[in-house]
Amino acid sequence: MKTTAKHQSLGSAGRGITYLILTLWSLMVLFPVWTMVINSFKKRLDIYKDPFGLPSIWSFDSYLAVLKGHQFGRYFFNSILITVLSLALILLLGSLASYAIARWNSKLSRWLYAFMIAGMMIPIRIGSIPLLRMINEMGLMNSLFSLLPIYVAMGIPVAVLVLTQFIRDIPIEMTEAALIDGAKPRQIYYKIVLKLIQPAMASVAIYNLVPIWNDLWFPLIFINKESQKTVILGVTTLFGQYQTDWSRILAVLTLASLPILLLYLAMSRQFVEGLTAGAVKG
Amino acid sequence: MKKGFLSLWILLVMITIGTFFSCSKENDEAAAEKKNEVEKVALRMGSWRMDDVAQMEAVLAEFTKTHPGIEILFQPTNPPDYNATLRLQLESGTGPDIMYARSYATGIQLFEDGYLSDLSSLSGLDTTYSEGNQAPWMTKDGKNFAIPFTAVSHGVFYNKDIFKELGLSIPESWSDFLSVCKTIKAAGYIPVANSLGDEWDINEVVFMNLAPNFIGGREGRLAYDEGKTPFNDKKVVALFQAMASLAPYLPEGFEALTYNDSNALFATGQAAMYFDGSWTLGTFSDVDFDWGVFAPPAPDGQKVHYICFHPDAGMAINSSTKYPEEAKIFLEWLGSPEGAQVLAENLPMGMFPMSNIAVEIEDPHAKEFLSLNDGRQLDVRWAWPELLGGDPSGYNLMMEGSIGVITGRITPKQAADNLQEGLAKWYPPAQKW
């Protein structure tokens, strides 16, 4: 369990430096975010005249323009749809596989486990060229759903890693009782295992949520139809080279960041647990 | 357990089917509609003009008014990504039905790979468009792969108020131009707003803007392109030298400023001059000073002056479109008097129509830009007709040369030599030297 580290030997100077560094860093983090948000409320040319101050006139023009035109509602919907679907499938497939691996003691299952978690170290982008061909042949080119199998494949190694360990830790007694009552493995899975591994499922979901939502690469190479783009890809669509409206871009950036940022601020503990899942063996 | 499994597989199958449905929904809908009374089809138009969405949608809406069964959706892509993106789409069969076509090699390549329809037999082609205008979108053996759509011009935007304040007049020769820059800089303004952050800017809009004046326009260019002169002769060196001499007059930190920053510097009155193309005319419509455009200066003592008037976009049809007839109707409409009028009224400012039909240009600045053509000869951007392909492409060599001499990393002579040596690696006329 967590320890209490006593560093009284630091002294006040040491503590002072600690606070100084942490505060400086916090400024370094908050400042760009601040710049992004306040400038999204300025008129286009005002930003050039005064990039840091609060807007003299709070203009919602950019937000209105973004939300009305350019199909941004569509981009958001697409991102949410694909993220939720991907996470659902990752958790479903991952937990089923983990349950089997955890409970099925054999050389084959151990081998499959090692095989599937090896993928953690493999960046899926490396296979982009064959993936392009495959997605094309499956008729999914330019479709939002081209991303689905990719994200699921991406998420399975960690899901299997984390969930298997977690399921292994479920005391035998809990399932034993059910078995004695004549339950089949499938029922055990639904009624007991799924409930017990919820914290781990949350970790896996969060671990995959951020890279899926923020992914640029695959939408960039698969999708060009406006109606199928995700939010992050939509952001680059606005980076048109000629005549870019800074205020509008920043409104877009702010809107694109808001979902995950808000989610994070609301659930920061789970986020941290989720993102370090599977890395440090407790 | 088998049942749990079954539901899982059913779920997966459903998702897969759902996928296919969502992909082909558009076509099914269109096909279903076709069976009804009013044939309503929706075509997609690809383009790199992200900024023209409003204008193009107006044009396309006018078209649909007179052709109620055909709707065209304008779906542009980011300019630097357009070529690569278009290719990916065409290869995977998901390309747009109609698309903007880049002139010369880029477009020819697409046609030769079979992605564009042959438009040589489009009705009214030869009467609507002059041969010179058709040329950028024709293959070597005379097939049209796109119809001319818009051309752009290049010049130097200038802040009339600053010029008046400093008592300056429009420079005609290059040394006049440099002394104007000096005066402006001494007065505390930025002489030239251009920057290197978006590399294509210095290449397409400064180097190739000045090139016709320095290399002798069309004839001069042909001499190089056909191998009659090497690419590193003294005229080219002089051109790179001219580029290098701009360096002290660019904004502070120009190496990292972007195209938009340069626009903003001019638009906020901090910079007095700005090399750019006619497509930017619209950006400056709401600035608070008086401005105009002048033609790029020529080497001292040169009698004939040139303007870089460049055929920018053609309109092509996807060879595997499901609506070839409708697409053809649209293209023919573009060349008709009604279409030309709609274009003249709605085309973004600074994009000039290329049909023979005389139309009245309303905007005074656009008129001014076009009037620069009077008394001057025209030519296209140097790299476009012959030097785009190949590795290293003439485009990249010119770009790297421009950036290199402005930042002082290489001398103008070295830049010219690099151009010649690089082209000689693959371009037969250059290999003669």
Place this chain on the structure above:
Amino acid sequence: MQRYIEGRSQPFSWFLYILPALLVYLIFLAYPLFSSMLTSFMTGNHAQIQTFVGFDNYVRLFTEEELSTRYFSAFRNTVVFFAIHMLVQNVLGMLFANFLQNKHLKGRKFYQTIIFIPATLAIIVTGYLWKLILNPQWGAFNLILKALGSEHANFPWLGTPGVSLVVISLVSSWQWVGIPTMFFISALGNIPDELYEAAAISGASPWQVFTNIKLPLILPTVGVVSTLTFVNNFNAFDVVFAMENVNGAPDYSTDILGTFFYRTGIAGQHPIGIPDRGMGAAVATVTFVVLIIGVALIRRITVKRDEV
């Protein structure tokens, strides 16, 4: 015993549980990797890769003038990119973890939350933000420098070869600092109290505590963090795309393996834009081999002998 407790031994049924995940994993992760290697031995036009050319693509990649110059330059840049991440991102992460581990630190939760924020944003977002901040004319950073009277006030950070790569690496490190921080907090938290007490008794300084107790015990985590950094950096693309362009401007100085791969195999070189898929696959395969070697090396250094 479990096998007999939970139903009869039905390996086939268990296998069916694993099958869907296995299939997706095989088809979309494992197979493309393998297929990429196969494609690297071919060449051909556009979408149809047909002609077998053996190791020709690799030979060209390493020896043909245009290609190899670009490739090795991209490789070198990626190594620099990685080095800066190790030195900045991971060292800072370690530092912050040490600070935040102290339960008596005021505002501990607050700092922890803040440190992690950039990692939740898309790199496109942060890359573009920093581009604005570093703008020589209007950027915050340069305005602050001007206020301080520095002569570098209008310096083009992203327009100077050499400097731009460092800047981009720093921005990327800034982005991801939260991740090693969290990993190390977790790892440090697992060190038993008694060790600290023993150190306090023997009068060890904080630095000695760090080098003799913390570092050795969290070495495996250092390995994991290094591996993740390594793998991510060698595939990085987004940050250069956001802050410069796919060519790695200025002058290819920010061209890293990710952008090189994109230009070669996916999008092709501007302006014509015709990719060479076989060559792209070769680049991907070489990267994969480099990754394997790198990860193996890191494991060698950081995993305790008895834990292998």
